[in-house]
Amino acid sequence: MPGIGAGLVRAFAACLLAGATSVVHGAGRDDFPTCYGVLGGMVQEQPAKRELFVVIDQTLEFNVDLKRHVHAKVHEYLQPGDRVSVLTFSAYAEGRYAQMPLTGKLDHPLDEDTRFETGKSDLRKFDRCMERQQAFVRAKVDETLKAAFAEASTDLPKTELMGSLFNFGHGVISASQTPEKTVLIVSDMMENSSAVSFYRNGGISNLNVDAALKQTEEAGLFSNLGGATVNVIGAGISGNDGYLSQTAMRKMQSFWRDYFEQSEARLAGWGQPELFGSIQ
Helix, strand or coil, X not given: CCCCCHHHHHHHHHHHHCCCECXXXXXXXXXXXXXXXXXXXXXXXXXXXXXXXXXXXXXXXXXXXXXXXHHHHHHHHCCCCCEEEEEEEXXXXXXXXXXXXXXXXXXXXXXXXHHHHCCHHHHHHHHHHHHHHHHHHHHHHHHHHHHHHHCCCCCCCCECHHHHHHHHHHHHHCCCCCCEEEEEEECCCCCECCCCECCCCCCHHXXXXXXXXXXXXXXXXXXXXXXXXXXXXXXXXXECCECCCHHHHHHHHHHHHHHHHCCCEEEEEECCCCCCCCCC
């Protein structure tokens, strides 16, 4: 598994905090210390323009290669100035509730005018802090993803994917003030709840897309994802006979494309199981 151990995460945090301060943004929580504290409050930090929401389904277990794939795609996406939030969900069972184990913002680099007006000593401190912050964020993301995958269980009775997306959409994603929202869902995408189940009528191969969408509407499960683009990793990996047929996969993808359109979002990347392109 890529990433840095918990001990090194603490070491990075200690180094970073020596020249940085924690801040609270409009989102109300920031798990990453900011480097702007070394500038003595002379420069105002900019809000994030992009936010990545990583939603992890803990009702199934992923193999090592797919876990590494998720780590790599998240790191490939993140740039200075971005915000990243990790959200996990499982069955509605005791001790298995939805959580947000990580949310934080990477600092923007200084523009050229600000760099010119900043003293050399402060500038060196800021640049060193920014390097440490990048390593710290990478380590925290890896640590959080690793823990989320480790807590997964296939013994849970249901997959409340749409219910979780409803809660995350209305409670977190649409509420974000970030102009560009991107959602990465790590899941087999096979809904199996009391309201809608892809396993009815002989299994997912016989999924009736229109009927499932009607059930979703009747159950009030369409979300509000705030105009986000949605990417998926892991689609179809836990079919009863291994990977699902292309016919079954096309039906499932068709359902989710319509679901996201009716949830104020757009399906931009569909990984079955890996996402070939970059997160969009």
